[in-house]
Amino acid sequence: MQLIDADASHxxxxxxxxxxxxATTTAIYDEAPATDRETADWFEVKRAKGFPVIVAIDESVSVMGFASYGDFNKKPGYRFTVEHSLHVAADHRGKGLGRVLLEAIESRARGAGVHTMVGLIDAENVAxxxxxxxxxxxxAGTLKEVGWKFGRWLNMCSYQKIL
Ligand SMILES: CC(C)(COP(=O)(O)OP(=O)(O)OC[C@H]1O[C@@H](n2cnc3c(N)ncnc32)[C@H](O)[C@@H]1OP(=O)(O)O)[C@@H](O)C(=O)NCCC(=O)NCCS
Incomplete structure (x- = not known):
C-alpha cells in the first residue's frame, strides 16, 4: 500500500x-450519486485552495480509499480550522486503512499550519x-435530526481535535 497525492487519473x-x-450508508447525507462534473469541480476546488487529497493505492494502482480536507467555514476567522473526510472502499474496510488515512491527513494539516480538525460524523456511523x-x-456535541435520508431523521456528531 502506498499513500500518494491524487491526480485526475484517480x-x-x-x-x-x-x-x-x-447509496449504501448514511455517512454522506447526499441521496443522488455524484456526477463526473461534480467530482471534477470538487477536485478543482481542492487543487485551487491547496487542500490535500490523499489516495491509498495497492500494488495494481487501484484506489482503496482516500482522505481530504477543506474549509470548515469560509469566513476568514475560521481559516485555521478544517473539516476533513475519509472513505475506504467497502472491500478494504476494517483492516486499518482508515486509521492510516486519518493519520496522513492530520499530518498534512499540521504541516499546513491547521490548528483544529473537525469531523462531522453521522451518529449511526459506529466505525x-x-x-x-x-x-x-x-x-463536541450532537446536532439532533439535522439530516434526512432513507426516510428517517439523522443526528450529526461534531468531533474535533486540536492539533
Ligand atoms: C469509517 C471508515 C473510514 C473506517 O475505516 P476502516 O479502514 O474501516 O477502519 P480501521 O480498520 O482503520 O479501524 C479504525 C478503528 O475503527 C474500528 N472499527 C472499524 N470498523 C468498525 C466497525 N464496523 N464497527 C466498530 N468499530 C469499527 C476499529 O476497531 C478501529 O478501532 P481501534 O483503532 O480502536 O482499534 C470506513 O469504514 C469507511 O470508509 N466507511 C464508509 C464511509 C464512511 O463512513 N466514511 C467516514 C465518514 S465520517
Missing part, C-alpha cells in the same frame, strides 16, 4: 467509492466514531 475511483457510500475517538477526537 477521480473515477474516488467517485465510485463516494457513490457506493452515498468512524470509533476510529476518531481512538485517534484522540473529542465529541
Amino acid at each position: 477521480l473515477a475511483a474516488i467517485q465510485a467509492i463516494v457513490n457506493d457510500v452515498v 468512524s466514531r470509533r476510529l476518531h475517538e481512538s485517534a484522540g477526537y473529542e465529541l
